[in-house]
Amino acid sequence: METSAGIQASLAGRYASALFDLASESGTVTAVESDLDKIEAGLSESSELALLTTSPKVSRDAANKALWGVSAIMGLSELTQNFLGTLAQNRRLSKLPAIIRSFRAIAAAQRGEVSAEVASAHALTDTQLDQLKAKLTAREGRTVKLTTKVDPDLLGGLVVTIGSKRIDGSIRTRLNSLSQAMKA
Secondary structure, three states, X not given: XXXXXXXXXXXXXXXXXXXXXXHHHHOOHHHHHHHHHHHHHHHHHOHHHHHHHHOOOOOHHHHHHHHHHHHHHHOOOHHHHHHHHHHHHOOOHHHXXXXXXXXXXXXXXXXXXXXXXXXXXOOOOHHXXXXXXXXXXXXXOOEEEEEEEEOHHHOOOEEEEEOOEEEEOOHHHHHHHXXXXXXX
16 A cells, blocks of 8 residues: 555554554455544544543553443444554554544545545535535546535635645635735
C-alpha cells in the first residue's frame, strides 16, 4: 500500500497506517472505518469520553477498561477494541482524532477517492450535497467523499478543503477582502 510521506511521518499517521495494514490483512477495512466513525461521533457527543481520551489523570488501565466497556456498547470490532487498548497502554488516546483522519485518508487513497471537508453557514440539503459532490468529482478527476460541518461564522457560502487545497467562497472572507481593499 502506498501512503504519502506526510501521513507516515506523523505519529498519528504511523498508528493509522498500522491499523490500516492490520485491517487490510483481515479484510475488515470497512468495518474498522465504520468503528472509527462511531468513535468520532462518541468523542463529539460525550464530554466524558473526550475527557477520558485526553486527561493525563486517567491511568492506562482505567482508560483501557473504560474503553473496553464503551467499545462493547458501541459494538466495535475486536481489532478496533484491541487498537484502542494499545493506544491506552501507550498513552496515545489524545491522538485519536488525528489517527481517525489519517486512517480515512489512507483508506480513501486506497479506494481512489479523495476526501473533502465542506463548511457552510447552514446545513446543506441532499440535492446541494449531490451537486457539490458531482462538481468536485469532475474537478478532481476521482471520487470525492464529503464530510460536512456547519459554521455560522461564515455568514453564507462555502469553504471546501480537499487535502491541502482550500476553496473559500464564504461571505465572511469576501467581506474581509472588501474591508482590506477599502483600507488601502
